[in-house]
Amino acid sequence: MLVSDTRTDLSMMLDAYDHPAILMTSDYEIVATNRIYRERFGELDPARGQRCYQVSHGYDVPCDQAGEDCPLAAARASGHKERVLHIHQTPRGREHVDVELVPVADVHGEHRYYVELLKPVEHASPRIDDNEMVGATPAFNRMVEKITRVGPTEAAVLLSGESGTGKEMAALAVHRASPRRDHALVTLECSGLSETLFESELFGHVKGAFTGATQNKPGLVEAANGGTLFLDEVGDIPQALQVKLLRLIETGSYRPVGSTELRRADFRLICATHKPLYSLVKQGEFRQDLYHRINVFPIHLPSLRERVDDIPLLAKAILRRMDGSHRYVLTDSAIRCLQEPLWRGNIRELKNLLQRALVLADTPVVNDDVIQRSLALDHDEVAHERPGPADISAADNTVLPDLKTHEQDYLRHLM
Numbered sequence: 072m073l074v075s076d077t078r079t080d081l082s083m084m085l086d087a088y089d090h091p092a093i094l095m096t097s098d099y100e101i102v103a104t105n106r107i108y109r110e111r112f113g114e115l116d117p118a119r120g121q122r123c124y125q126v127s128h129g130y131d132v133p134c135d136q137a138g139e140d141c142p143l144a145a146a147r148a149s150g151h152k153e154r155v156l157h158i159h160q161t162p163r164g165r166e167h168v169d170v171e172l173v174p175v176a177d178v179h180g181e182h183r184y185y186v187e188l189l190k191p192v193e194h195a196s197p198r199i200d201d202n203e204m205v206g207a208t209p210a211f212n213r214m215v216e217k218i219t220r221v222g223p224t225e226a227a228v229l230l231s232g233e234s235g236t237g238k239e240m241a242a243l244a245v246h247r248a249s250p251r252r253d254h255a256l257v258t259l260e261c262s263g264l265s266e267t268l269f270e271s272e273l274f275g276h277v278k279g280a281f282t283g284a285t286q287n288k289p290g291l292v293e294a295a296n297g298g299t300l301f302l303d304e305v306g307d308i309p310q311a312l313q314v315k316l317l318r319l320i321e322t323g324s325y326r327p328v329g330s331t332e333l334r335r336a337d338f339r340l341i342c343a344t345h346k347p348l349y350s351l352v353k354q355g356e357f358r359q360d361l362y363h364r365i366n367v368f369p370i371h372l373p374s375l376r377e378r379v380d381d382i383p384l385l386a387k388a389i390l391r392r393m394d395g396s397h398r399y400v401l402t403d404s405a406i407r408c409l410q411e412p413l414w415r416g417n418i419r420e421l422k423n424l425l426q427r428a429l430v431l432a433d434t435p436v437v438n439d440d441v442i443q444r445s446l447a448l449d450h451d452e453v454a455h456e457r458p459g460p461a462d463i464s465a466a467d468n469t470v471l472p473d474l475k476t477h478e479q480d481y482l483r484h485l486m
Contacts, residue, residue: 082106091189094175097147097182099123099133108189113162123187127159127168142172143185150174150182156216158197158207159189165207167192169219192219194244198384204240205388206381210373214241221368222248227320229305229365230343232372235419238343239303241372246299251339254298257291262304266311271328273316280329292325295338305365306346306357317361340365375414375421382410385418389425390437399429404439412446 085092085105091112094103099122101115115126124130128137134157135141145153152173159168169190174182195215197207204215221228222245230238239258246256259272267281275290292300302308308316319325324335342365351357375382383406390399401409414420427445428437 085186088186088188091191093123093187093189095123095143095185095187097143097185099143101126102184111161111191112189127157129160142170142187146172146174146185147182154220156192156212156219158212165197167195167197167212167215169216194218194222194247199388199391204237204244205384206378207384208373208378208381210377211381214370214372217368217370218244218248221245221370223250224368225249225339227340227365227367228342229348229367229369230341230372231348231369232345233374233415233417234345235417236372236374237418238345238372239301241370242299242301242303242341242343245341246301246339249299249339251298254296255294256299256301257295257338258301258303259291260303262307264307266309267328269309269312270315273319274325274327276328277330280327284329287327290325290327292319292336292338293334296336298338299341300338301341301343302365303343304345305342306344306348306351310356310358313358313361317358317364320361320364375417379410382406382421385421386425389418389422390429393422393426393429398435399432399437400435402436402438405437405442408439408442408446 081094081103082105085094085103086107088105089107091108092105093101093108095101101121101123104115115121120126123143124133124137124141128134128139130137133141133144135144139157140155142153142155145155152171154169154171157168157170158165169192171188171190173186173188175184175186176182192215194203195211195218196203196205199205204211206212206215218241228242228245230241232238242258243256246252261269264272271280271288271290273290273292275288275293276284278284278286302316315325319336320340323337324333326333348357348362348366352359352362375385383401386401386406386409390401391397409421409424416423424442424445427448428441431444432441
């Protein structure tokens with residue numbers, strides 16, 4: 072047992088860290104905390120125990136025996152620094168925390184003590200929140216951990232995942248976690264743009280460059296100088312322009328449309344796509360050299376089907392953001408209904424359905440009946456689109472296989 076004066080000396084040594092820090096033994100006992108830790112998490116409560124897993128999680132056993140990664144166990148095995156993302160119990164509720172564990176060697180090279188640095192994650196929350204990404208499932212936490220790691224770097228990030236999984240919000244989280252956070256995050260939606268319009272939007276143009284160019288217009292690359300450039304649906308960039316984008320990434324230089332002046336820009340690149348880019352590379356539809364330039368650090372965004380247990384938290388957070396008065400509440404039966412659909416449109420589809428539920432709700436209580444009626448509107452739309460007997464008889468026989476497929480999809484949707 073350490074005496075009081077020794078604990079005080081150790082606490083003062085920990086004050087050199089600019090994050091909450093604790094010093095603990097190899098058997099998880101906390102022997103000292105720094106000032107920032109005490110300000111953020113409070114003084115240790117002897118009634119809760121003095122071991123890290125008791126204080127941070129309320130567990131009776133170490134994290135690796137409770138189904139989570141344990142940085143202390145990993146550091147003991149490796150002998151060097153380990154890092155993991157955890158959800159801790161704090162005075163403000165549950166919070167994502169980036170945990171970094173550093174072994175402290177004595178004169179004999181033995182690791183008797185470990186310093187644990189706790190860096191709060193500001194871009195995600197395991198509880199209802201108005202601003203951050205919300206979730207607590209393993210799939211969500213893996214994504215958050217990657218964002219936390221890559222955010223402070225300059226590495227190009229490629230966000231992949233189905234449509235509606237929140238790639239734009241993830242790009243914003245990467246930007247906010249970076250040293251460029253005080254500069255702009257500039258977004259270009261690449262889907263549906265012609266070659267001329269894409270080049271003009273990205274690089275800008277000078278007066279007289281083409282019909283309708285009545286004045287000089289700066290491009291988004293210039294607007295992103297010092298900040299972050301986010302190219303959404305990068306898989307839709309025309310092949311003829313992929314080489315120009317590659318040159319921009321490699322040299323940081325570009326020319327506005329109609330200009331001979333070479334300009335330079337300093338930005339961090341984030342791209343997103345729902346398409347299988349590597350398959351496009353193999354098919355010759357996407358440049359391999361460009362693919363490797365933008366795919367420095369890939370992050371997969373899980374579908375809603377991969378994080379069903381996050382739906383109660385997500386639904387309540389979305390409803391709170393939609394309802395400025397915070398009057399509407401979801402019943403447990405409504406939550407259970409929301410966990411049944413497949414959510415092919417992911418979070419975007421969930422948002423649409425909750426917006427519909429607010430329209431159909433006669434009271435601030437959104438129950439399972441309101442959710443079922445909201446879902447039924449989609450069923451009505453599908454039924455309305457089904458061809459009738461007259462349409463079938465007038466159509467070519469090739470319609471029949473399509474109709475059969477349509478009816479099978481409809482029945483699966485009802486089930």
